[in-house]
Amino acid sequence: MLSTIKKFVPKSIKHEIRSALLRRKSTRDYETLYENHARELAPGSSIGDGDFDLIGRLELALLKEAGMTATSTLVDFGCGTGRLAVHAVPALNQGKYVGIDISPTMLAYCRTAIGAAEAEVVLWHQTDENFALADASVDYICAFSVFTHMEHEDTFRYLRSARRIVREGGAFVASCLPMTLSEARRIFLDEANLDSVARWGHVRNITTTREMMEVVATMAGWRVERWYDGDQDNITDPMTGKRHGLGQSTLVLRPA
Ligand SMILES: C[S@@+](CC[C@H](N)C(=O)[O-])C[C@H]1O[C@@H](n2cnc3c(N)ncnc32)[C@H](O)[C@@H]1O
Numbered sequence: 440m441l442s443t444i445k446k447f448v449p450k451s452i453k454h455e456i457r458s459a460l461l462r463r464k465s466t467r468d469y470e471t472l473y474e475n476h477a478r479e480l481a482p483g484s485s486i487g488d489g490d491f492d493l494i495g496r497l498e499l500a501l502l503k504e505a506g507m508t509a510t511s512t513l514v515d516f517g518c519g520t521g522r523l524a525v526h527a528v529p530a531l532n533q534g535k536y537v538g539i540d541i542s543p544t545m546l547a548y549c550r551t552a553i554g555a556a557e558a559e560v561v562l563w564h565q566t567d568e569n570f571a572l573a574d575a576s577v578d579y580i581c582a583f584s585v586f587t588h589m590e591h592e593d594t595f596r597y598l599r600s601a602r603r604i605v606r607e608g609g610a611f612v613a614s615c616l617p618m619t620l621s622e623a624r625r626i627f628l629d630e631a632n633l634d635s636v637a638r639w640g641h642v643r644n645i646t647t648t649r650e651m652m653e654v655v656a657t658m659a660g661w662r663v664e665r666w667y668d669g670d671q672d673n674i675t676d677p678m679t680g681k682r683h684g685l686g687q688s689t690l691v692l693r694p695a
Pocket of ligand 1: 469518541
């Protein structure tokens with residue numbers, strides 16, 4: 440019976456069904472990995488190591504250098520437990536903050552961290568690359584420590600999809616782990632010590648190169664404006680006036 444049905448399904452539809460099934464599996468896998476991760480760790484550490492408060496302030500400083508103002512609409516893609524949100528939401532007091540995450544637990548922590556706000560705040564659970572936002576309705580979108588855990592093909596899909604929602608003059612600000620960073624090379628070797636099943640058994644780190652990220656971003660409809668090397672003290676902490684590096688390198692992209 441099944442083989443009879445299979446025989447009558449046109450090739451193009453078979454391809455569509457296969458792609459849809461594979462897509463469901465991969466997004467579910469990411470979701471399960473992140474949800475388990477978020478439940479296992481405390482909200483201050485599930486989003487990564489380092490000084491939670493300082494990193495949030497540096498992320499906001501990067502967005503402001505890219506042009507974000509109090510009236511901007513910001514999409515914080517992979518908002519996590521609110522490391523950026525606690526600083527960005529007050530800074531957007533006449534604008535809008537849209538926090539998006541694949542993990543409902545991360546989003547719940549993020550909502551608590553934000554508390555009452557003057558800015559319009561929206562938090563969304565999203566499991567694929569389709570942003571439920573109108574064309575050119577967003578000034579800035581950021582992905583801090585998100586593409587660092589995603590295969591390049593997925594990074595491409597999200598970058599391509601985000602292009603539609605960002606207005607001309609806006610920007611995509613994203614961090615990544617190019618192999619020029621000694622920390623990225625260490626991470627790469629750690630991952631190389633695991634087989635592929637073990638690598639994907641937890642939220643894994645993905646390293647890259649500048650060239651790879653630039654090609655992927657360009658193919659997705661973006662123009663590379665600048666890089667901030669993660670190992671250089673190139674971002675000013677607005678609280679202390681001191682210069683710091685983010686650890687990861689940051690890429691500022693403009694609509695091409
Ligand atoms: C390492 S944390 C970084 C959180 C936050 N951006 C920050 O800098 O504090 C990565 C976050 O991205 C989210 N994430 C990963 N893949 C995602 C996807 N495909 N869609 C939406 N969120 C995703 C994870 O659930 C997690 O909250």
